[in-house]
Amino acid sequence: MIRLTEIKLPLNHAPEDLTTAITTKLKISAEQMASFVMFKRGYDARNKRNIQLIYTLDITLTDSNLTNDLLVQFESDNHVKATPDTSYKYVGEAPKDLTERPVVIGFGPCGLLAALTLAQMGFKPIIIERGNEVRQRTKDTFGFWRQRKLNTESNVQFGEGGAGTFSDGKLYSQVKDPNHYGRKVMTEFVKAGAPDEILFVSKPHIGTYKLVTMVEKMRAEIIALGGEVRFATRVDDLHITDSKVTGVTLNTGETLKTNHVVLAVGHSARDTFQMIHDKGVYVEAKPFSIGFRIEHKQSTIDQARFGDNAGNEILGAADYKLVHHCKNGRSVYSFCMCPGGTVVAAASEEGRVVTNGMSQYSRNERNANSAIVVGIDPERDYPNHPLAGIDLQRQLETVVA
Structure with a gap:
C-alpha cells in the first residue's frame, strides 16, 4: 500500500473529493485504485472561515507493479511513502512447562494492556488490583460524589480500569511511537467495543460509560486465556533476593512466588512507592x-x-x-x-x-x-x-x- 499524508480538503467537502485528491496526487485513474483506508483525520482551524480537514490515507492499487513504480517516482516526496507495518509483534511465547506466572500489580491502562499482552503470549498472568471490579467501583465512586463516602481502596484513582475510567478517556499523547505500539492499544479497544473512529480521528476519546463495558470484555479475554484477576487485594511486600524479585506478599497474608513483576500502580499508590523504596528499590524523583x-x-x-x-x-x-x-x-x-x-x-x-x-x-x-x-x-x-x-x-x- 501507499500512504499519503497532508491531504487537505475543505471542512464540508463531498465524499468523492477524497478519491479525486488521491488520483490527482498520484496522477493515476480511479480505475487503478482498488481501495483506500483513512488512517488519520485531523483539522486545521487557524482560519475559522476556512477550516481544513487533514487526512492520512492508505491506498491499495490494482497493480503491485504500479505501487512500486509510484514509490520510486515520488521518492523525494515526504508525503508519499510505503504504508508502514503497524501490526504488533509479540516478543515471545510462554514455554509449555511454565511454572511461575508473572504478577501484574495494578489494573489500570498499563496493567490492563500488559496483562492482556502477557495472556496473549500464553503466560497466564496473575493481576492484583487493590480496588474493586469496574461496576462495583462505579458504585463506590458515585457514592463518594453523591454521598461523600470515600472508599480509600476503590475510588477515582483505584480500581479496575484505572483513573482514566473516570476521566475523559483520552487516547493520544505527544510521545513519538516509531514501533506503532499505540496501534495495538487502539486495536484492542475497538475489539472490546470502542467506536471504530478512535483508529483515525486525531484526538480520540471514549468516555466512562463506554469504557466500563470495554474493560469488562478485556478482562474476560485475559481470564479466557488463563489469566487470573484478584480484586480488593493489595501487594504489601516485595521479596527481593540477590537483587532479583522472587515474590510478593498480599494483604491477605498470602505469598505468590514469581520472578517477574509488572509494577503498574499509577500515580496515587503512595503507600506502594514507600514500600518499594523501603525495600531498597531505586526510586528517582521526577518533575x-x-x-x-x-x-x-x-x-x-x-x-x-x-x-x-x-x-x-x-x-x-x-x-x-x-x-x-x-x-x-x-x-x-x-x-x-x-x-x-x-x-x-x-x-x-x-x-x-x-x-x-x-x-x-x-x-x-x-x-x-x-x-x-x-x-x-x-x-x-x-x-x-x-x-x-x-x-x-x-x-x-x-x-x-
Whole structure:
C-alpha cells in the first residue's frame, strides 16, 4: 500500500473529493485504485472561515507493479511513502512447562494492556488490583460524589480500569511511537467495543460509560486465556533476593512466588512507592506539575475556535491548549482539557481534596474544563528525598478546618 499524508480538503467537502485528491496526487485513474483506508483525520482551524480537514490515507492499487513504480517516482516526496507495518509483534511465547506466572500489580491502562499482552503470549498472568471490579467501583465512586463516602481502596484513582475510567478517556499523547505500539492499544479497544473512529480521528476519546463495558470484555479475554484477576487485594511486600524479585506478599497474608513483576500502580499508590523504596528499590524523583481546574461555557470555546462552524458534527466540541513561559524559568500550561465535560472530586486519601475532569463520549455537557498547571522539579521544589514530591502533594491537598 501507499500512504499519503497532508491531504487537505475543505471542512464540508463531498465524499468523492477524497478519491479525486488521491488520483490527482498520484496522477493515476480511479480505475487503478482498488481501495483506500483513512488512517488519520485531523483539522486545521487557524482560519475559522476556512477550516481544513487533514487526512492520512492508505491506498491499495490494482497493480503491485504500479505501487512500486509510484514509490520510486515520488521518492523525494515526504508525503508519499510505503504504508508502514503497524501490526504488533509479540516478543515471545510462554514455554509449555511454565511454572511461575508473572504478577501484574495494578489494573489500570498499563496493567490492563500488559496483562492482556502477557495472556496473549500464553503466560497466564496473575493481576492484583487493590480496588474493586469496574461496576462495583462505579458504585463506590458515585457514592463518594453523591454521598461523600470515600472508599480509600476503590475510588477515582483505584480500581479496575484505572483513573482514566473516570476521566475523559483520552487516547493520544505527544510521545513519538516509531514501533506503532499505540496501534495495538487502539486495536484492542475497538475489539472490546470502542467506536471504530478512535483508529483515525486525531484526538480520540471514549468516555466512562463506554469504557466500563470495554474493560469488562478485556478482562474476560485475559481470564479466557488463563489469566487470573484478584480484586480488593493489595501487594504489601516485595521479596527481593540477590537483587532479583522472587515474590510478593498480599494483604491477605498470602505469598505468590514469581520472578517477574509488572509494577503498574499509577500515580496515587503512595503507600506502594514507600514500600518499594523501603525495600531498597531505586526510586528517582521526577518533575511533575501542580495546579487547579477551571470551568467555562463550551459554547464560548466552540465560537472562539470554530466561529460560524461551531456545532459542526465532524469538529465536535472544541478543545484548546494554552502555554506561557515565565521569566523565572517556569512554564504554565493547560492540561487534560475536557470539552463538554465536568469537574469531579478525585481524592483517594481521607481529609484531602483532589480534582479531575471528565467527559462522556458525547461531550455534550454545557461546560468545558481544563487543568491549569505549573511545572515543578525536584532540585528546585522538593529536594533531598525521592519521595519528597508526595509530601508536597499531601501538603497542598490537605483540607484545613
